Amino acid sequence: MKMNIKIILYLDGQLTGEERTAFEKELSESKYLKEQLIRVKNFNTGVSELKNITVGDDYFVQMIPKFRNKKAQKRKLRFFSGITYSVSTATAVLIVMLFVTNKNIKNDIQPVQNNMVSERIVNNETNQDAGSLSDQFGFLNMNQEEIASSDNLLNSMLIRELDLTPQSLNDISQIDNNSGDIQTILQGVNDKEADAIYNQILHKKIL
Amino acid sequence: MADPSGDFDLVKNFIGGDESAFNKIVLKYQQKIYWHARRMTGNHLDADEIVQEVLMVLYEKLKDFQFKSSLYTWIYRITATRSINFLRKNNLKNFFSFEDKESEVVRSNVDIVKNIETKEKLDKLEKVLLKIPAKQREVFIMRSFDELSYEEISKITGKSIGGLKANYFHAMKKIMEHMNENEH
Numbered sequence: 001m002k003m004n005i006k007i008i009l010y011l012d013g014q015l016t017g018e019e020r021t022a023f024e025k026e027l028s029e030s031k032y033l034k035e036q037l038i039r040v041k042n043f044n045t046g047v048s049e050l051k052n053i054t055v056g057d058d059y060f061v062q063m064i065p066k067f068r069n070k071k072a073q074k075r076k077l078r079f080f081s082g083i084t085y086s087v088s089t090a091t092a093v094l095i096v097m098l099f100v101t102n103k104n105i106k107n108d109i110q111p112v113q114n115n116m117v118s119e120r121i122v123n124n125e126t127n128q129d130a131g132s133l134s135d136q137f138g139f140l141n142m143n144q145e146e147i148a149s150s151d152n153l154l155n156s157m158l159i160r161e162l163d164l165t166p167q168s169l170n171d172i173s174q175i176d177n178n179s180g181d182i183q184t185i186l187q188g189v190n191d192k193e194a195d196a197i198y199n200q201i202l203h204k205k206i207l
Numbered sequence: 208m209a210d211p212s213g214d215f216d217l218v219k220n221f222i223g224g225d226e227s228a229f230n231k232i233v234l235k236y237q238q239k240i241y242w243h244a245r246r247m248t249g250n251h252l253d254a255d256e257i258v259q260e261v262l263m264v265l266y267e268k269l270k271d272f273q274f275k276s277s278l279y280t281w282i283y284r285i286t287a288t289r290s291i292n293f294l295r296k297n298n299l300k301n302f303f304s305f306e307d308k309e310s311e312v313v314r315s316n317v318d319i320v321k322n323i324e325t326k327e328k329l330d331k332l333e334k335v336l337l338k339i340p341a342k343q344r345e346v347f348i349m350r351s352f353d354e355l356s357y358e359e360i361s362k363i364t365g366k367s368i369g370g371l372k373a374n375y376f377h378a379m380k381k382i383m384e385h386m387n388e389n390e391h
Contacts, residue, residue, distance in 0.1 A: 005376065005380065008376055008379045008380060008383075009376065012350075012372075012375060012376070012379070014372055014376070039383070040379075040383060043382070043383065043386060044351070046328065046332070047332070047351050047352065049328065050325070050328060050329055050332060050352075051352050053242075053320060053325055053329065054322070054325075055319045055320055055321070056319060056321060058319075059255075059319045060237055060238065060241070063233065063237050063241075063258065063262075064230050064233055064234075066259065067233070067259060067262045067263070067266075070259055070263070071263070071266065074263070
């Protein structure tokens, strides 16, 4: 059953004078409209009965004390939240500072490491990759003088880095009769082994 | 509408540091605040939550109240806004929540209305009111229960009188249709 909209407007006082007169005439002639009007009036009466409901005083009496308690709790919470916020902010700042400081220290170490590496490269051409002791330096095409000089340099490096004495170095080189000069040593060492030896020397020196 | 006499003095005294003035204001308007929230939410616990929020706002903002409207209009505006916000927040919570129906039943069983007959009538009405949109419900409550004129409702809600009349009409239409369905 659809509600006639004019009934609602009529009871709510939303009809103009003319509209009201016209509707009242319509109402007097229609049983259906009268029934709907009674329906809405009964509903409005029911609503009026629920306007002033009597309840126990307890709830309303306790309303203010409850509010005061809640306010006090909120103040405490605000205080502790403030402290937590301050501590969190301070911690975050500290972490950031540590991170930045650590980064700066690492940046300082890097140039020192680079300097130490460059000292280890025997060749005057310091940009060359010194990871391999293969014929990159053209040892196989060297003359005797050059080979002897390289020999001496290598020996002094080995003594220094491996903590050997000239005698022990001599002993090592005489183990194999075919070894002894840098040319022979190099021929017996493959690229991988050469890289490994070089990196060990480098690593030992830096750390 | 509530009798505005004495409100100015109460507010002035509260601003001056008299805490008992705030208590008097609350005593004067607490029932209006509660029942509007109750009719909007349909249950006592939610209404109580809104009441506490409203009192908190009143306490914090009363010192800034400049009597541009009556104190009653201002308090009612806060109550109406908090009620609508609460319903919105609840709708969102319910959408994402996996809470079962049991908690809803518990919520509806806690009540300050002890008379069984009155409670039954109130429950019936609250169920129907919850079926209509919050904005229409709000106007219906202000017009039917608080007997406010459209001008007064307009001051509280900030909406146009024409819009409010339309809202009231649609609310009544839906309520009557729902009541009709329940009877058949």
